[in-house]
Amino acid sequence: MVKNVAPSTTLASLDQNLAMAKRCSHEGVVAGAKAAIVASIATAIPTLASARMLPWARANLNHSAQALIISTVAGAAYFIVADKTVLATARKNSFKHVPNMEA
Numbered sequence: 001m002v003k004n005v006a007p008s009t010t011l012a013s014l015d016q017n018l019a020m021a022k023r024c025s026h027e028g029v030v031a032g033a034k035a036a037i038v039a040s041i042a043t044a045i046p047t048l049a050s051a052r053m054l055p056w057a058r059a060n061l062n063h064s065a066q067a068l069i070i071s072t073v074a075g076a077a078y079f080i081v082a083d084k085t086v087l088a089t090a091r092k093n094s095f096k097h098v099p100n101m102e103a
Contacts, residue, residue, distance in 0.1 A: 024089040032082030039077035
């Protein structure tokens with residue numbers, strides 16, 4: 001009878017796992033920052049244009065409201081893309097060490 005025994009954790013394997021986790025989080029930060037920049041530009045152009053051209057927006061959207069709209073979209077894009085990137089990288093790395101299982 002074979003029992004499922006976890007492999008012993010060594011200092012080298014812990015260092016390797018830590019390095020992999022740092023790389024995953026760094027990839028998430030870079031991808032999130034790129035998405036935040038794109039989202040800021042894509043949001044700023046119509047927000048600022050509408051605040052100058054549309055009478056309703058000119059009356060109701062002051063500078064603080066415009067900045068809030070742009071920064072909210074940038075923050076949301078950052079966190080969504082960073083989270084998806086970290087999860088995708090972790091999922092990809094978790095299947096590297098699994099042997100092929102045939103049914």
